[in-house]
Amino acid sequence: MENHVIDIKNISKIYENNTRALDNLSLIIKQGEWTSIMGPSGSGKTTLLNVIGCLDSPTNGKVIINGTEITKLNRNELTRFRRENIGLIFQQYHLVPYLSALENVMMAQYYHSVVNENDAINALKKVGLDHRLDHIPAHLSGGEQQRVCIARALVNEPRILLADEPTGNLDQKNGEVVLKLIKNLHEEGHTIILITHNPQIGKLGDKQLNLVDGKIN
Amino acid sequence: MFWRILRKSITKRKSRIAIAIISVLMGASIATALLSVSMDVSEKVGFEFRKYGANLMVVPKSDIIDVGFPGVDFGAVTDQRYINESDLWKIKSIFWRNNVLGFAPLLYQVVEIGDGENNQNVVLAGTYFNKDIEIIEPYSTYDDPIFNTGIKVISPWWNVNGSWIENSSDNKSSMVGINVAEKIGLKIGDTYTISFIRDYEDQTNISYYDLTIIGIIETDGNEDNQIFVNLQVVQNITGLSGKVHTVQVSALCNNCPVDTFAYEIQGAIPYVDARSVKQLVSAEMNILGKIEDMMFLVTIVALLASALGVMTTMTTSVIERKKEIGLMKSVGAENKKIVALFLGEATIIGIAGGILGYIIGFALSQFIGMSVFNTTISSRIEVLPIAIGISVGVSLLASILPVRRATKVEPAIVLRGE
Ligand SMILES: Nc1ncnc2c1ncn2[C@@H]1O[C@H](COP(=O)(O)OP(=O)(O)OP(=O)(O)O)[C@@H](O)[C@H]1O
Ligand SMILES: [Mg+2]
Numbered sequence: 158m159e160n161h162v163i164d165i166k167n168i169s170k171i172y173e174n175n176t177r178a179l180d181n182l183s184l185i186i187k188q189g190e191w192t193s194i195m196g197p198s199g200s201g202k203t204t205l206l207n208v209i210g211c212l213d214s215p216t217n218g219k220v221i222i223n224g225t226e227i228t229k230l231n232r233n234e235l236t237r238f239r240r241e242n243i244g245l246i247f248q249q250y251h252l253v254p255y256l257s258a259l260e261n262v263m264m265a266q267y268y269h270s271v272v273n274e275n276d277a278i279n280a281l282k283k284v285g286l287d288h289r290l291d292h293i294p295a296h297l298s299g300g301e302q303q304r305v306c307i308a309r310a311l312v313n314e315p316r317i318l319l320a321d322e323p324t325g326n327l328d329q330k331n332g333e334v335v336l337k338l339i340k341n342l343h344e345e346g347h348t349i350i351l352i353t354h355n356p357q358i359g360k361l362g363d364k365q366l367n368l369v370d371g372k373i374n
Numbered sequence: 375m376f377w378r379i380l381r382k383s384i385t386k387r388k389s390r391i392a393i394a395i396i397s398v399l400m401g402a403s404i405a406t407a408l409l410s411v412s413m414d415v416s417e418k419v420g421f422e423f424r425k426y427g428a429n430l431m432v433v434p435k436s437d438i439i440d441v442g443f444p445g446v447d448f449g450a451v452t453d454q455r456y457i458n459e460s461d462l463w464k465i466k467s468i469f470w471r472n473n474v475l476g477f478a479p480l481l482y483q484v485v486e487i488g489d490g491e492n493n494q495n496v497v498l499a500g501t502y503f504n505k506d507i508e509i510i511e512p513y514s515t516y517d518d519p520i521f522n523t524g525i526k527v528i529s530p531w532w533n534v535n536g537s538w539i540e541n542s543s544d545n546k547s548s549m550v551g552i553n554v555a556e557k558i559g560l561k562i563g564d565t566y567t568i569s570f571i572r573d574y575e576d577q578t579n580i581s582y583y584d585l586t587i588i589g590i591i592e593t594d595g596n597e598d599n600q601i602f603v604n605l606q607v608v609q610n611i612t613g614l615s616g617k618v619h620t621v622q623v624s625a626l627c628n629n630c631p632v633d634t635f636a637y638e639i640q641g642a643i644p645y646v647d648a649r650s651v652k653q654l655v656s657a658e659m660n661i662l663g664k665i666e667d668m669m670f671l672v673t674i675v676a677l678l679a680s681a682l683g684v685m686t687t688m689t690t691s692v693i694e695r696k697k698e699i700g701l702m703k704s705v706g707a708e709n710k711k712i713v714a715l716f717l718g719e720a721t722i723i724g725i726a727g728g729i730l731g732y733i734i735g736f737a738l739s740q741f742i743g744m745s746v747f748n749t750t751i752s753s754r755i756e757v758l759p760i761a762i763g764i765s766v767g768v769s770l771l772a773s774i775l776p777v778r779r780a781t782k783v784e785p786a787i788v789l790r791g792e
Contacts, residue, residue, distance in 0.1 A: 236703065251788050256382055260379075264379060
């Protein structure tokens, strides 16, 4: 039980327009595990990641992360829980356009707790971008932007990393660089949940889940 | 880091911020302009009082016959007591002395003028024009013991063709009201003779005196029907040496009570009555009050327009930055941090708009001052903090709804495609 980082019990998500995105889904993810989530478009992958990432709440069911029943938390508590436990990597990177690479990482520190420039530089070093600290996102390649996004996700040392198609917008070469980084994080002991459409990438996971119509197939 | 994010979000989004600043600036400049104008004009109205002569009349106490203002009904001044010229300095030694801009004593004599056929009765008024008098016992030792005063000091608006009488011992020159000059057909440089009865007991004993015109006065008031000479000329021909009938006092005062002046002058010279010309003052103030009400309305409308401008830009900005807000939330920003960022931006927009609005508003106030009041408006640095305060207030108020909208942004949007 102790190494169940994430324990999902019978969750459903019904959106306001009555779309049933998740349907009575249960799932256990262990500490340090890499889980690949696959499935057709509209099957509820992103919805599931939103719930695990404390970005959205399920309509029914129970989610326990690191021993905390997050389905009982209010909005502000969710925000605090998220910043302590979850790192997010997005397909669209979502860097703040007017801040430099370094500042984008520091911003995550600021909203987490305190800013430490050295730690931020180290995070960017880890993703091989210490020579691009002062570049604004518009002056970075897509791969570089995704690496800044990864640096931002890991700077606060979350135990769980969630990635929604992190290589979806990248060419193969850049995609491989990013996947290598994620592999390294996995080896360091991070729990990783990664959504992908690419079966090759899916195979990198310790476990592969196939989602269809909001259910694990 | 907060400041860094704020600074960058402003400096890297110049055009958005500029639009918001311009909206604030428009309201702030109108507010500044109207505030400067109304502050300045209310002070200048104090100055304008003097256009109507003095705002205080000093007359001998026993004078039960009403002395008209600002001219004098000459039937009424034939028999009365006088004010001693030697007491006049006391008017400048009261507590409010610094607000006493000047005074002019007046001694009147009805004279006849003309060549015998179409003679005219005219009031000859003796006064000071531009005279240094000695304050024998100044109120304070720091006070200047010499006070320059006279009709030229309290009535600088007089429209004078020719020149003023400058020398107080000049007993030949006269300044003639335009109506007198036209009726008798006199022009500058002419010498004419006045005749008068020195002693009412002996109506046959007529005296004559020659005067030269050096200036023609046009005031649209009673002065147009009078002849002005140095006080000592009238004192000599009437034998009333050292005496004056009335004193006109010009006290510049915005908020201090004119009645207090009157009271203090009466204290300084016990045998006089000092009367304030209150009706005039309150009429002026009334008009000014109405202008101020109107300005206030215009300002409110302008500020509402500003608020609307800021609100629109802020709303656009929140919509544009939805993903950014979601991202901030997804990395752990609580709503209060988002609110702080947007209100910080609004504050800076307000400060910048306030400062620029102050500068533009000052220029605008000059324009209003010149075109409406025909006067320049002095710059008032104390309006600056007011302008900034108003701008920041408007900007913050206008941001309330957009910021509420920002707090409602769901962090989940960061995982959704466009
Ligand atoms: N905010 C929302 N409101 C209403 N319906 C939504 C909302 N978000 C998602 N849905 C619907 O829920 C279902 C699941 O969406 P979700 O984004 O989880 O799919 P997905 O598996 O991530 O698809 P994709 O592979 O295309 O990213 C879809 O039918 C989608 O239209
Ligand atoms: Mg998706």
